[in-house]
Amino acid sequence: MLEPIFHILKQAQGVLAQQNREQKDAALKAARAAIDAERAAILAANAVDVDRARSAGMKESLIDRLSLSETRVDGIMEGVDAIIRLEDPIGLVKAGWKTPNGLFIERITVPLGVVAVIYESRPNVTVDAFALAYKAGCAVLLRGSSAALESNRALVSAIRAGLGRGAPGVPDAVALAASGKRDEIDEILQARGFIDVALPRGGRELIQRVARNARVPVIETGEGNCHIFVDESADIENAVDIIENAKIQRPGACNAVETALVHKNAVLALMPLLAERFAGKVELRCDERAKNAVPIALRAPGGIKDASEDDWDTEFLDYVLAVKTVDTLDEAIAHINRYGTRHSEAILTNELKAAERFCRRVDAACVYVNASTRFTDGGEFGFGAELGISTQKFHARGPMGIDALTAIKYRITGDGQVRLG
Amino acid sequence: MLEPIFHILKQAQGVLAQQNREQKDAALKAARAAIDAERAAILAANAVDVDRARSAGMKESLIDRLSLSETRVDGIMEGVDAIIRLEDPIGLVKAGWKTPNGLFIERITVPLGVVAVIYESRPNVTVDAFALAYKAGCAVLLRGSSAALESNRALVSAIRAGLGRGAPGVPDAVALAASGKRDEIDEILQARGFIDVALPRGGRELIQRVARNARVPVIETGEGNCHIFVDESADIENAVDIIENAKIQRPGACNAVETALVHKNAVLALMPLLAERFAGKVELRCDERAKNAVPIALRAPGGIKDASEDDWDTEFLDYVLAVKTVDTLDEAIAHINRYGTRHSEAILTNELKAAERFCRRVDAACVYVNASTRFTDGGEFGFGAELGISTQKFHARGPMGIDALTAIKYRITGDGQVRLG
Numbered sequence: 001m002l003e004p005i006f007h008i009l010k011q012a013q014g015v016l017a018q019q020n021r022e023q024k025d026a027a028l029k030a031a032r033a034a035i036d037a038e039r040a041a042i043l044a045a046n047a048v049d050v051d052r053a054r055s056a057g058m059k060e061s062l063i064d065r066l067s068l069s070e071t072r073v074d075g076i077m078e079g080v081d082a083i084i085r086l087e088d089p090i091g092l093v094k095a096g097w098k099t100p101n102g103l104f105i106e107r108i109t110v111p112l113g114v115v116a117v118i119y120e121s122r123p124n125v126t127v128d129a130f131a132l133a134y135k136a137g138c139a140v141l142l143r144g145s146s147a148a149l150e151s152n153r154a155l156v157s158a159i160r161a162g163l164g165r166g167a168p169g170v171p172d173a174v175a176l177a178a179s180g181k182r183d184e185i186d187e188i189l190q191a192r193g194f195i196d197v198a199l200p201r202g203g204r205e206l207i208q209r210v211a212r213n214a215r216v217p218v219i220e221t222g223e224g225n226c227h228i229f230v231d232e233s234a235d236i237e238n239a240v241d242i243i244e245n246a247k248i249q250r251p252g253a254c255n256a257v258e259t260a261l262v263h264k265n266a267v268l269a270l271m272p273l274l275a276e277r278f279a280g281k282v283e284l285r286c287d288e289r290a291k292n293a294v295p296i297a298l299r300a301p302g303g304i305k306d307a308s309e310d311d312w313d314t315e316f317l318d319y320v321l322a323v324k325t326v327d328t329l330d331e332a333i334a335h336i337n338r339y340g341t342r343h344s345e346a347i348l349t350n351e352l353k354a355a356e357r358f359c360r361r362v363d364a365a366c367v368y369v370n371a372s373t374r375f376t377d378g379g380e381f382g383f384g385a386e387l388g389i390s391t392q393k394f395h396a397r398g399p400m401g402i403d404a405l406t407a408i409k410y411r412i413t414g415d416g417q418v419r420l421g
Numbered sequence: 422m423l424e425p426i427f428h429i430l431k432q433a434q435g436v437l438a439q440q441n442r443e444q445k446d447a448a449l450k451a452a453r454a455a456i457d458a459e460r461a462a463i464l465a466a467n468a469v470d471v472d473r474a475r476s477a478g479m480k481e482s483l484i485d486r487l488s489l490s491e492t493r494v495d496g497i498m499e500g501v502d503a504i505i506r507l508e509d510p511i512g513l514v515k516a517g518w519k520t521p522n523g524l525f526i527e528r529i530t531v532p533l534g535v536v537a538v539i540y541e542s543r544p545n546v547t548v549d550a551f552a553l554a555y556k557a558g559c560a561v562l563l564r565g566s567s568a569a570l571e572s573n574r575a576l577v578s579a580i581r582a583g584l585g586r587g588a589p590g591v592p593d594a595v596a597l598a599a600s601g602k603r604d605e606i607d608e609i610l611q612a613r614g615f616i617d618v619a620l621p622r623g624g625r626e627l628i629q630r631v632a633r634n635a636r637v638p639v640i641e642t643g644e645g646n647c648h649i650f651v652d653e654s655a656d657i658e659n660a661v662d663i664i665e666n667a668k669i670q671r672p673g674a675c676n677a678v679e680t681a682l683v684h685k686n687a688v689l690a691l692m693p694l695l696a697e698r699f700a701g702k703v704e705l706r707c708d709e710r711a712k713n714a715v716p717i718a719l720r721a722p723g724g725i726k727d728a729s730e731d732d733w734d735t736e737f738l739d740y741v742l743a744v745k746t747v748d749t750l751d752e753a754i755a756h757i758n759r760y761g762t763r764h765s766e767a768i769l770t771n772e773l774k775a776a777e778r779f780c781r782r783v784d785a786a787c788v789y790v791n792a793s794t795r796f797t798d799g800g801e802f803g804f805g806a807e808l809g810i811s812t813q814k815f816h817a818r819g820p821m822g823i824d825a826l827t828a829i830k831y832r833i834t835g836d837g838q839v840r841l842g
Contacts, residue, residue, distance in 0.1 A: 099796075110814075215632065244839075412787060419801065
């Protein structure tokens with residue numbers, strides 16, 4: 001039963017919406033100081049979560065995401081600092097004009113409203129999402145995973161205490177949905193009139209659940225079946241560097257590459273170098289022509305496998321790369337538009353026409369020429385703080401900065417005008 | 422079973438997305454010429470719809486909305502001309518910057534995709550929606566009411582013939598959902614992966630259906646429970662003019678005023694004038710203080726009634742105005758934020774502070790100072806053509822021009838960059 005919380009958040013958002021940057025930044029500083037002051041309690045709560053997760057047999061990679069340390073708490077506070085440094089996104093006049101009858105119309109940014117963030121076991125998201133929403137004048141309902149419940153309780157308790165201490169703070173603008181039950185997610189997703197946007201951040205299962213059940217506006221983030229197309233004119237050495245970076249710099253990221261598409265006239269030059277670079281590190285799942293381009297001597301044991309149809313459709317998030325040979329640029333584009341998730345797609349080429357055609361025809365949030373797909377990121381784009389990477393077209397697309405939490409309002413100033421026609 | 426149509430539309434949208442302004446305008450001109458050429462067939466089809474509607478007992482006001490005439494067909498063609506004159510909204514670079522490592526990032530407008538428009542019995546919407554979508558590079562699925570089926574068939578058939586005649590036209594970018602069954606609406610609303618946005622244009626019942634069933638992004642339009650607040654410092658003569666305009670210039674419009682909120686210090690001056698102006702034309706539903714401010718001599722028979730709680734909540738769309746007296750500006754703001762539909766809200770005042778406070782605190786797409794709410798309209802705002810008035814905050818708010826049918830894409834140009842941190 002979250003309804004009482006919905007009412008409180010909505011009320012608090014109305015108050016927060018009227019605050020100026022000084023007030024919001026002062027409150028964020030107070031929240032940051034409270035996290036610092038409650039450091040010991042936060043780490044103790046996190047230790048409870050980690051112990052419980054380990055006993056329940058959670059994978060070590062997930063335990064790592066769940067775990068806090070002194071350094072990570074420092075990182076969380078630096079995240080708040082970065083958000084304090086952001087310009088206030090509210091009250092900006094994005095356009096203004098006079099109409100023929102003398103009305104003055106302004107288009108002004110306002111907070112989107114109450115934001116629900118539904119996420120998995122990374123406690124840093126708790127603070128990040130709160131601080132971004134608060135700066136945008138939005139109240140926020142945090143729904144983390146049950147595995148991080150104690151950590152999130154300690155963090156939200158510290159934040160609310162900090163907001164309550166400073167005069168302008170609005171502690172009720174942040175709440176934790178803490179029952180740990182799945183039903184709670186559905187209740188959030190159906191709260192029309194209370195939740196202005198829900199941001200699911202998580203795996204395919206969560207996204208599917210959201211797609212089925214949401215009655216509130218949603219920004220979907222996450223899934224990235226990304227491609228790099230190596231055109232016949234590409235600089236092959238550089239192509240190997242870029243594919244390596246996009247694959248292994250952080251294989252679990254949504255902007256990591258999953259399939260390399262290789263022009264038939266580049267495959268003989270590329271594959272030996274790629275197989276050598278990836279030997280013992282990355283499993284290659286190749287089509288016939290790509291496999292045949294790798295000399296037997298360079299085939300690491302188990303390193304080269306045959307690709308199946310399923311591989312084109314899979315976001316491995318692992319040290320696995322599918323490789324497909326294509327006859328033409330257009331075949332690469334068609335493959336991407338069929339199997340891609342409209343996230344990040346790259347062409348490596350020295351031909352202007354090929355670059356243009358690829359960028360225009362590939363349907364994705366981010367299209368790259370001669371760079372790694374790993375740059376799809378709010379920080380790399382210079383947004384200062386990131387809310388996630390939207391894989392939809394509606395409202396926000398690609399890396400989302402704080403602007404994604406704003407809406408607009410028209411202000412029309414007249415001197416007695418009435419409409420005639 | 423619309424699925425075959427969904428596939429065709431999606432395919433056609435991919436083709437249309439690549440066209441430049443010249444190509445799209447040439448196709449729109451061809452469609453316009455075909456409507457002109459098929460005028461007789463269109464009017465004959467409309468006569469069938471009108472006869473059938475009249476036999477079924479449709480109200481004359483709705484018959485009027487359904488009916489076409491030579492003049493109205495001219496009006497439809499002028500609408501297409503206005504859209505031809507619009508700048509191409511696609512391919513605009515909205516922002517561009519270099520990152521520290523030398524990547525060049527551009528934010529470029531692209532078509533939103535396949536648009537479904539679900540509307541009632543106004544055949545002009547068929548052509549308007551098609552032309553706006555086409556110019557924005559979007560394919561469009563038109564789902565008009567069954568009452569207008571023959572008219573819509575004739576119009577879409579002419580449009581498709583016109584598009585097919587000119588070399589660059591993409592006839593498959595427009596389709597009519599013509600089964601006339603209600604299930605069809607649900608099929609459209611659930612077509613994730615095919616329909617990029619659904620635009621319901623109609624009454625409360627349609628909006629509710631959409632809210633319950635939509636799995637695709639929606640832009641809600643329509644409902645407008647709009648207020649005018651007459652502050653104590655308002656120019657009373659002008660207030661009467663503005664309220665009259667907002668109420669009776671077109672009572673059925675969503676931007677018509679439904680409740681006047683009157684400051685207690687203005688009520689004695691305003692009400693006699695308002696009662697006199699509205700006598701025999703508009704029924705006033707007043708609270709105690711407003712009623713008592715109308716001299717008995719000015720009370721037209723049946724012209725002044727007692728307001729009930731329900732009246733604050735009602736979009737009359739008729740010659741009825743609710744009137745409530747408030748003690749303070751803040752009481753007016755609270756009333757609007759409680760009962761309003763976040764559409765268009767006005768304050769009439771000569772006090773700067775009151776105007777500022779009202780505009781900041783009222784949550785609505787359009788907030789007015791000293792002007793009629795009737796100006797909430799794409800044409801009045803200078804957008805050239807209007808897609809409707811969004812009453813939501815997400816993606817688009819207020820009067821929507823063609824921009825509401827665009828999304829963005831990031832294009833990132835590098836010279837071999839890989840991500841390090």
